[in-house]
Amino acid sequence: MSLFFGPAVNGIGVIAAGILGSTAKKLIPERMGETLLKVMGLATIYIGFSGALKGEHIMITLASLALGTVIGEFLDLEKRINQLGDWLQRRFQPKDSxxxxxxxxxxxxxxxxxxxxxxxxxxxxxxTGTHSTLLAKSFIDTVAAFIMASTMGIGVALSGVLVMLYEGLMALMAQFIAPLLTEIVINEITCAGSIIIVGVGLNLLKVTNIRIMNTVPGIFLPILFCMFL
Structure with missing residues (x-):
């Protein structure tokens, strides 16, 4: 179906870049790999701060992230995605790696x-069946996945499958959610998501050890809060 074309391109791009990057990892000295990962962390923080400036209603952002974190901690999403990651590690990691x-x-x-x-x-x-946004995102994600895989290995490629499932689900839900995505809502989603991305960057730099996955429900809560404001 055409609505899955964008998610498929994004996911396949991440898988391909992850495989190529993990192959290149063997050619990259450990010292250089550590520096590349730190640069990736800095770039991630920059991307996060750039998007966070689009928010206009700080109380919506704070309420969304706070309530989203409560929900995430209650469901313990971090533990669940780590369990999935551990299963993938047992399934795919070579014994000598x-x-x-x-x-x-x-x-x-x-x-x-x-x-x-x-x-x-x-x-x-x-x-709409058009995929310009996801195709542009695919280019960015492919570059990021290659750099991350060159330092973090084949696990990056496996994330491409999750990307396809996640974006495919969003595409299926479009008819229900799209009427709620006003300009204000999109700006607040961008702001909340970008703050979380800053946390991802800080974790990559080993500055913090935030349970990022437990904050992710906060991305969707601006839809709810903006309905009542």
Whole structure:
């Protein structure tokens, strides 16, 4: 179906870049890999701050992130995605490898799935059958996945499957959610998602150890809050 074209391109791009990047990892000295990962963390923080400035209603952002974190902690989403990552590690990691598949899978999944472009782009695919937003996002994600895979290994490639499922689900839900996505709502989703992306960057730099996945429900709560404001 045409509505899945954008999610498929995005996911396949991440898988391909992850495979190529993990192959290139063997050619990259450990010292250079560590520096590349830190640069990726800095770039992620910059992307997060850039998007966070689009928010106009700080109380909606704070309320969304606070309530979203309560929901995420209650459901313990971080534990669940780490369990999935651990299963992938047991299933796919070679015995002679010390690279954490789970770490690459979780970090890349969060970086690519968290953010307004994933939601709005998937909505565009589901409603109009056009995929310009997701195709543009695919280019960005492919570059990011290659860099991450060159330092974090094949787990990054596996996150491409989650990207396809997540964006495909958003495309299917488009008919129900799209009428609620006003300009204000999109700006607040962008702001909340971008703040979470800053957290991803800080975790990549090992500055913090935030349970990022437990904050992700906060991305969707501006839809609810803006309905009553």
């Amino acid at each position: 010390n690279v954490s598949i789970a770490e690459g899978f979780v970090n890349c999944s969060l970086l690519i799935c968290v953010g307004a472009m994933a939601i709005v782009g998937a909505m565009e695919s589901g409603l």
